[in-house]
Amino acid sequence: MTLQGTTTLVVGGSSGIGLATALAVQLQGGHVLLAGRDQERLRAAQFRLNAEGNEVHIFSVDVTAEPDVRDLLLLLPRFDHLVSTAGAGWSGQISSVHTHAARAAFDGKFWSKVFLAKYAASKLPTGGSITFVSGTLGERPAGGAGITSAANAAVNALVKTLALELAPLRVNAVSPGLIATEAYASMTAEARDAMYQRAAATLPVGRVGRPEDVAQVITMLMLNPFVTGSVVSVNGGATL
Numbered sequence: 001m002t003l004q005g006t007t008t009l010v011v012g013g014s015s016g017i018g019l020a021t022a023l024a025v026q027l028q029g030g031h032v033l034l035a036g037r038d039q040e041r042l043r044a045a046q047f048r049l050n051a052e053g054n055e056v057h058i059f060s061v062d063v064t065a066e067p068d069v070r071d072l073l074l075l076l077p078r079f080d081h082l083v084s085t086a087g088a089g090w091s092g093q094i095s096s097v098h099t100h101a102a103r104a105a106f107d108g109k110f111w112s113k114v115f116l117a118k119y120a121a122s123k124l125p126t127g128g129s130i131t132f133v134s135g136t137l138g139e140r141p142a143g144g145a146g147i148t149s150a151a152n153a154a155v156n157a158l159v160k161t162l163a164l165e166l167a168p169l170r171v172n173a174v175s176p177g178l179i180a181t182e183a184y185a186s187m188t189a190e191a192r193d194a195m196y197q198r199a200a201a202t203l204p205v206g207r208v209g210r211p212e213d214v215a216q217v218i219t220m221l222m223l224n225p226f227v228t229g230s231v232v233s234v235n236g237g238a239t240l
């Protein structure tokens with residue numbers, strides 16, 4: 001079974017795990033629709049993907065805005081699989097939580113996926129799938145990351161309910177550990193490398209993740225007809 005001839009909407013496909021997923025889908029002969037907020041990043045990803053395979057269409061949307069998600073999904077033709085990697089964490093102690101920023105992080109990580117599932121379900125065929133990306137903090141907490149932990153855990157719970165409500169559509173989550181992506185682009189190279197090295201030293205696999213490590217599992221979940229309501233950890237052993 002391959003993705004040959006199928007179409008996948010990758011929300012967050014302009015960067016990191018989403019872009020790696022789009023490339024993996026293309027490698028298996030699938031068509032890709034890319035969504036994200038920033039047009040320039042989308043165009044750069046489109047350019048790269050067009051050079052590798054089928055023509056890619058891009059859509060600029062902020063998936064935290066329910067009307068925008070609804071409008072995008074009304075506009076799109078039917079597709080076979082939905083993947084969303086959109087969202088980012090929020091760091092800080094609960095005792096001094098910056099409520100506005102923390103709510104925004106929850107919107108990006110959790111509510112965006114509620115909106116996507118709500119409006120995408122009718123576009124997806126019986127054999128289709130939804131795969132959402134959560135994160136290790138949803139399984140194993142860390143001080144100063146309570147909002148991110150809660151948002152990731154909420155995504156993990158959401159896919160289980162969606163797997164029941166949207167059946168026979170399959171709905172799963174992938175929970176990545178530390179993955180070297182553009183998400184850390186605002187750090188200096190030195191600080192980033194030091195963080196990766198510290199993390200790698202604690203992991204049984206001895207390295208941090210690559211976006212391709214996660215993309216491989218996402219495409220497996222898209223293809224395997226007997227997996228639904230699952231949360232698959234891709235974390236190099238971080239939760240052991």
Ligand SMILES: NC(=O)c1ccc[n+]([C@@H]2O[C@H](COP(=O)([O-])OP(=O)(O)OC[C@H]3O[C@@H](n4cnc5c(N)ncnc54)[C@H](OP(=O)(O)O)[C@@H]3O)[C@@H](O)[C@H]2O)c1
Pocket residue numbers: 011012013014015016017018035036037038039041061062063064085086087088089108109112133134135136176177178179180181182183
């Ligand atoms: N990298 C890690 O170490 C790690 C670890 C655990 C969990 N995760 C989770 O994995 C997911 C992907 O991470 P990544 O490292 O691949 O991040 P990334 O490289 O920063 O990519 C995030 C993608 O999502 C898009 N996006 C973000 N907010 C959006 C919004 N509101 N509407 C539409 N698109 C949006 C971004 O494009 P625009 O900014 O242009 O919109 C970008 O394409 C995130 O949910 C992250 O929390 C990552």
